[in-house]
Amino acid sequence: VSRDDVLRDYLLTNEQLLPALEPLMARFRSAGGDAALLEPVLGVRASYLEAAFDEVGQKFGSMEAYLATGLGLDEAAQVRLRSGLTADAGP
Numbered sequence: 001v002s003r004d005d006v007l008r009d010y011l012l013t014n015e016q017l018l019p020a021l022e023p024l025m026a027r028f029r030s031a032g033g034d035a036a037l038l039e040p041v042l043g044v045r046a047s048y049l050e051a052a053f054d055e056v057g058q059k060f061g062s063m064e065a066y067l068a069t070g071l072g073l074d075e076a077a078q079v080r081l082r083s084g085l086t087a088d089a090g091p
Contacts, residue, residue, distance in 0.1 A: 001086055003053065013044045 021042055025035040060066040067073045073081065 007046060007049055010044055010049050011046065018043050 028038060029035050056063055056066045060070055067078050
């Protein structure tokens with residue numbers, strides 16, 4: 001998938017996960033905590049993913065090299081991983 005598609009999906013965390021964590025945030029606030037302090041930890045930012053992509057590029061040259069060398073995944077494992085993490089865009 002394209003990097004833009006990865007980023008768009010990644011940013012859905014803020015729309016889908018953070019609202020589900022509101023009860024946790026409410027308990028944290030009621031205990032005197034500042035929920036804004038949790039958002040950078042529990043939420044995501046485009047800059048986080050860009051930093052990860054940059055690091056992969058610098059250390060491994062490509063995502064494929066990272067999967068093979070960095071994670072030690074053979075081609076069959078990479079195919080299974082891609083299949084499990086991507087949706088079929090067919091009709």
